[in-house]
């Protein structure tokens with residue numbers, strides 16, 4: 001970051017463009033509309049006793065900015081307000097989180113879905129950042145927005161250390177770690193190392209790390225944590241962990257296990273297993289999800305494992321998670337110009353790999369939309385890490401800013417394709433068509449289409 | 453039979469570098485050549501091949517790849533005239549020395565007289581390189597600063613991005629091409645893929661029209677405008 005800008009004021013938080021007033025704010029200056037903020041403060045319900053006056057002013061300002069942002073239709077209104085709140089009171093997040101029981105969820109894929117599952121499984125009011133704003137400003141907005149004693153927060157992989165310091169969670173869920181947006185985030189091994197450093201703790205610490213035992217990078221990241229609940233959940237994507245995270249030699253895989261000659265190996269003390277049936281601490285938990293794909297079963301298992309650590313009965317929680325159908329528009333049917341589209345979000349090779357498994361049956365046409373904007377990562381090289389060859393037999397309509405990159409990839413992969421500059425020209429099908437899209441392309445299609 | 457070997461994609465394949473082997477194989481096949489695309493993974497012997505591909509990688513795996521390659525026959529095969537495309541970390545390990553994490557210096561394979569130090573900052577973004585009057589487009593993401601020894605020619609002059617040092621990118625020696633344009637650089641630049649194929653096959657290739665030409669034109673136009 002350039003000098004003078006607070007480290008958490010990230011221009012890459014694209015969901016809600018900061019209001020122009022927020023951009024010029026300096027730490028020591030009062031925010032605009034100061035008197036109105038003080039007025040807003042009066043409306044603060046159920047004041048938490050560890051919040052300072054400065055925090056209350058910051059919360060009021062955050063609410064004001066978010067309400068203005070929503071009124072101006074500048075976005076869902078979560079990031080700008082949180083940023084202003086943190087500018088006014090840098091300790092705001094810590095103070096807002098104190099006294100709450102909080103679950104943090106991070107990983108390359110499945111964060112948003114798993115967070116939604118924890119929230120649903122917990123039942124009742126739970127503070128959460130369900131708009132996708134998963135850095136500190138989004139966490140502030142989520143906690144300003146709810147006085148619930150319980151919170152579940154999705155955390156961007158690169159922000160785990162900062163979130164841990166401020167939030168002091170009861171449980172941290174580590175879903176998986178694979179390559180994603182390499183022009184922005186650091187490379188996956190470095191990320192695993194950073195996680196390991198920030199999760200290392202003295203024995204006896206109360207924080208529990210709920211970790212995927214089938215992802216070697218996650219196992220490495222959790223290896224120095226004081227308390228770990230290892231979850232043996234199916235994890236197909238192994239391309240980013242063929243070599244040992246500890247010593248870089250080749251990992252040896254035998255059946256459902258793996259190890260390295262240096263001694264690094266899959267944990268054997270598994271508190272949670274999902275092999276057909278889901279078992280949590282020896283108890284069988286019935287899982288009948290409304291969401292498609294076996295990757296969502298793994299997400300649900302991790303969500304239930306986290307909930308069991310905060311004292312929620314997994315069977316009751318599972319019955320609530322089973323009813324989750326819509327996670328921020330993902331997996332939903334949409335109408336657009338006579339087409340019925342099943343909107344599927346994938347942001348990286350492992351995400352696409354999982355989605356391709358769910359759509360590759362049959363020979364139906366597919367739409368795939370690829371952008372390479374800042375939120376997507378500017379580099380679409382990852383298209384060559386996706387096994388698109390599995391779509392042979394389908395015809396793929398290539399959409400999005402980088403449709404030619406996609407088309408070239410498909411051509412070399414032997415997949416039939418059409419490059420579409422105007423989606424209106426695609427013949428209307430009476431069937432539902434799967435539309436796979438990466439981040440900003442997904443948002444565009446969600447906005448452009450109507451719910452069914 | 454044209455054999456194309458991608459070396460250690462599990463160590464040097466961070467950015468879709470496997471795409472380069474696929475592109476070479478498909479472009480040769482579509483001109484009627486018999487092609488075998490081989491992958492050398494950890495624990496495999498170096499396969500016999502006419503073209504070897506080295507991709508980009510993270511620091512630890514890059515050092516391991518270098519250690520494994522110095523043991524086998526790779527260096528002598530390259531001296532005997534095998535065609536090589538080396539990208540990013542692959543470029544660095546062909547040289548005399550490289551520094552990755554921290555300032556510790558590691559021995560490279562010593563095939564080409566180039567040295568890589570850790571740069572002051574990371575170079576991340578699109579590149580446009582003038583290669584003998586033709587444009588090469590790509591994306592770079594690396595922290596290295598590479599200097600070329602006497603008599604080592606760069607691949608081209610950098611018009612956008614950093615490449616080796618902000619002035620030139622990569623190097624070109626005998627049948628070795630090296631660039632910081634990572635990932636599927638050959639998918640983005642069909643002419644570059646064909647130049648490598650023609651060297652390895654020792655013959656001119658017929659033109660091959662494909663959507664990759666449209667992609668190339670689009671990227672060149674996009675980068676020239678900015």
Ligand SMILES: [Zn+2]
Pocket residue numbers: 244245246247248249260261262263264
């Ligand atoms: Zn090892």
